[in-house]
Amino acid sequence: MKKKTSYIGISFIVLIFGIWTVKELKERFKKNDLVEIGSAPRFELTNQNGKKITNKDYEGKVYVVEFFFASCPSICPKMNKNMLQLQDAFYGDLDFGMVSITIDPENDTSAVLKEHAQKLGVKHPNWNFLTGDYTYIMNLANKGFNIFAGKNKNVAGGFEHSGLFALVDKEGKIRCRKDSFGNPILYYDGLEQPGINAIKEDITLLLKE
Template sequence: MRDKSYIWISFIVLIFGIWAVPKIVKKFEKSDLLLIGAAPEFELIDQNQKKITNKNYEGKVYVLEFFFANCPTICPIMNQNMLKLQEEFYGNLKFGIASITIDPLRDTPEALKRHAEELGVKLPFWHMMTGDSKYIFELSNKFNLYAGANPEAPGGFEHSGLFALIDKEGNIRCRKDENGNPIVYYDGTADEGIEMIKEDIKLLLGE
């Protein structure tokens, strides 16, 4: 009887082990999100007058945008949607936000500090960054996120309302659309885009 009990216990442990191992391995698998390529490197100054580079985001999933504080059109919507991401992932030190101004003459570190406070930025790794105007426009081109000066545009600038999603290894990632094509970037002005990026941030945090 004792030998039979031992055999049954061993059998149960074996079956449980076979069932559990795939679940443990699954946790460390890559998600199905597409890899677009390495995000461009950058070096800028944030609202706390600290030098911030892409290396500050190593090991973190982060969302990157180009904006400006005095934008009268889409930026306020983008700001509110970034706040939704802050609320969703607040307390997770593996998540961050990179907001890069395209109006560095007005958006000094001091101005960005005021803007961050007015907006309600609390996330430790939400850096609002400024720098040389030419450098920033070249950086936006490298990301393929349009930004440019236009005296006839509201606020004097035009820019994309898209968000880039970057994984812990510094790669731009995205999901596929309904036709199986990469969306590349997420619409930072639409509720649908924010819900999609929330879901995909969670996937990347789990990698």
């Protein structure tokens, strides 16, 4: 009788351990291996249609953020072109979105941004071109996302900025992959094709979470 009880006790322990293990595995693998950097900053700006857009409009969506300006003579056209690749890749997915924030709001009014978006061929309903207060946008770029942007009279166009794209998941967390040394890349190269290929792959992963 004692032997039977012992078997029952062992079976119960194995069952509990099995349930715990399955639960632990589910917790470990319900998210992929992309690194969570931190929460994306809140924002409230005006889009190309004169509508107020906030980070809440992107809740439950995976989205990409870039900082640019419409009259940029250097890297912006390439960044916008690469964002078009993302639009084409995820055109039918309403759980995906894009945010293009001007760093020259004095000139990039909603009307200017609307014309710019039309010339680019923007069709995705969740791709917003945003404008607002200059200081607010500079703080959002440099302190919120930690993506450099600023005025520089000595460069073409009067502004200089990073060509990086930020990737944000459905929970509003900035996410990224690791490099070959196991270090988080933080942001994606928005200028070269390998960076665009990488962010496409990782958007697909985040959409499945």
